[in-house]
Amino acid sequence: MDxxxxxxxxxxxxxxxxxxxxxxxxxxxxxxxxxxxxKKVKEYxxxxxxxxIISDIMMPYFSGIELIDHVRNVxxxxxxxxxxxxAGNEQNVLSAFELGANDFxxxxxxxxxxxxxxxxxxxxx
Amino acid sequence: xxxxxxxNQLSDLGFALRNFSMESLPxxxxxxxxxxxxxxxxxxxxxxxxxxxxxxxxxxxxxxESLSPIQGNLGNAIQSPIGNIIGCSSLLKxxxxxxxxxxxxxxILASSNILMNLSREITDTTSHHxxxxxxxxxxMPGIPASMAQSTxxxxxxxxxxxxxxxxxxxxxxxxxxELIQLFKRNSLEFxxxxxxxxxxxxxxxxxxxxxxxxxxxxxxxxxxxxxxxDQMDHLSRTDKDLKYMRFLYDCFVDEYPQTEREIDxxxxxxKNQQQNDxx
Numbered sequence: 001m002d003x004x005x006x007x008x009x010x011x012x013x014x015x016x017x018x019x020x021x022x023x024x025x026x027x028x029x030x031x032x033x034x035x036x037x038x039k040k041v042k043e044y045x046x047x048x049x050x051x052x053i054i055s056d057i058m059m060p061y062f063s064g065i066e067l068i069d070h071v072r073n074v075x076x077x078x079x080x081x082x083x084x085x086x087a088g089n090e091q092n093v094l095s096a097f098e099l100g101a102n103d104f105x106x107x108x109x110x111x112x113x114x115x116x117x118x119x120x121x122x123x124x125x
Numbered sequence: 126x127x128x129x130x131x132x133n134q135l136s137d138l139g140f141a142l143r144n145f146s147m148e149s150l151p152x153x154x155x156x157x158x159x160x161x162x163x164x165x166x167x168x169x170x171x172x173x174x175x176x177x178x179x180x181x182x183x184x185x186x187x188x189x190e191s192l193s194p195i196q197g198n199l200g201n202a203i204q205s206p207i208g209n210i211i212g213c214s215s216l217l218k219x220x221x222x223x224x225x226x227x228x229x230x231x232x233i234l235a236s237s238n239i240l241m242n243l244s245r246e247i248t249d250t251t252s253h254h255x256x257x258x259x260x261x262x263x264x265m266p267g268i269p270a271s272m273a274q275s276t277x278x279x280x281x282x283x284x285x286x287x288x289x290x291x292x293x294x295x296x297x298x299x300x301x302x303e304l305i306q307l308f309k310r311n312s313l314e315f316x317x318x319x320x321x322x323x324x325x326x327x328x329x330x331x332x333x334x335x336x337x338x339x340x341x342x343x344x345x346x347x348x349x350x351x352x353x354x355d356q357m358d359h360l361s362r363t364d365k366d367l368k369y370m371r372f373l374y375d376c377f378v379d380e381y382p383q384t385e386r387e388i389d390x391x392x393x394x395x396k397n398q399q400q401n402d403x404x
Contacts, residue, residue, distance in 0.1 A: 016307040016341040020293055023300055058336065086336065108343040111293050 006122060009050040010034045011041045011067065012084060013059045017109060021054070024111035025118070038062020045075060052122060053081045054114070057092045065095050072100040080121040084109055135166055138210075138236035145229035149222075211237045231313070235382040284384055286346040287391055298396050305392055308341045312350075312381055319357070319374055323367070331370065332361030347384060353377045 008030045012018040018034055025032045033050065035041050038061040044050075053071065057064035064083055071077050083096045083104040093104050103117050142162050214233045222230060287301070294300045315338040322330035335358035342351040357373050360366055 014311075014337060014340045016304055016311060016344060019304060019307060020290070020300070020344070023297070024293070024295075027295065058333075086340065107340055 005031075006052070007031045007033065007048065007050045008118070009041065009044060009048075009053045009055075011036075011038070011053065011055040011059060011064070013037055013056060017084075017107070021109065021111055021114060024115060028115055030118070038064075038067060041067055042070065045071070045077075049077060050079060051125075052118060053079055054084065054118070055081065056084045057089055057096065058086070065092060065099065068096055068099040068101050080125070082114070082117060082121065134236055134240045135169060138233060138240060139163075139166055141229055141232035141236060145226065145233065149226050149229070207237055207241045211241065231316075234378075238379050239382050239386075284347060284349050285388060285391075287388070287395065289346065290344055291395060296399065298392075298399060301395070302392060304344075305388060308345060308388075309385060311338055311341050312385070315354075316378055316381065319377075323371055323374060326367060328361045328365050332358055335361060345388070347388075349380055350377060350384060353380070 008025055010018060010022060010025065010032050012021065012034075013036050015036060018036065022032050022034045033044060033048070035044060036059075038059045041053075041055070041059075042062060053067070055064045055067055059067075062070075064085075068081055068083075071079065071081065080102040081096075081100065083093065083101045084107060085093050085096075085104055086107045093101075096104065102121055105114055105117060139162055211234065214230055214237060218227070218230045218234065290304065291301055294304070315334050318334045319331055322328075322334065335354045339351060339354045339358060342354055353373050353376050357370055357377075360370050360373070
């Protein structure tokens, strides 16, 4: 598979999970930019518009919910957003969908499932 | 096997203590600490070897055959000085230390806790106690049975399953090792963070730290530590029972070094198996 022009922004503060997802996404041919906190997400989005954002909900400085709000209502971007969420965060997931998230995956995240969902969302574009 | 582990742990502890004292104490004190520890190590090794001569692999027919007057006192002989090391190291940890010094003290504490647990396990085996023991702690009223079981020292039961994450790594041993390193770092951060949060009674902080470590524990399927982190996360949002949380924290700190060691062995095993399959 080669998705070499498709840029993904991966925002996840758990470096363990982030490293695994980064590896699998890169291995599948995506150009992945990985950050571990919300502040870095904002900085990256000021310079680059990715083809997709994959973000955790609970992040330092700037939560996933705030990120969706920022992307949809401040930057006015239509990029697909996939949310990673732990069990028990249902309320946050609903808020994320209300604000414009496209999909969500419950933790622990299966990299294979994520790849399928990423491919599906990008195909819709 | 247990005795070999005990001796190995003792050497690890000696190594950590030596590094720490040479870097952090005046030469005279460092030598004194080294001598004290060497004496302590020799005494323990003498006690162990006198009760279990090297090469005597024949297992006793029953537990009573393995009892001797020395063994009867083995627990106290070993546990008292280890208790002193743990106590002094804990006091040392409270003082102002550099990051490096803190790492040494943590290593001393971790090794001492393992030594204490192993020593208790040995004395348990030689006596007729068949009841499960909570590592380093007395059983606490109200603790769920699953928790008591999770902190029980079995040394037999596998506490984690690396296969799913190994499959997710697509057989990349380097990635697996990197993930394990990250997990170790996260765990040590968790231990440090929660200690401070407990001191400050910062339940939100405890909840956040527990929530964060849970993801890694789920990924590596480390069931026992996950149960502890789950309970801490839950308590931080509900009862906020500080005493119980401290107990859970101590369980985590007790349990972690042994889990880490077993994970390291498992990674070596996986890598060896991979090399054998490849050759």
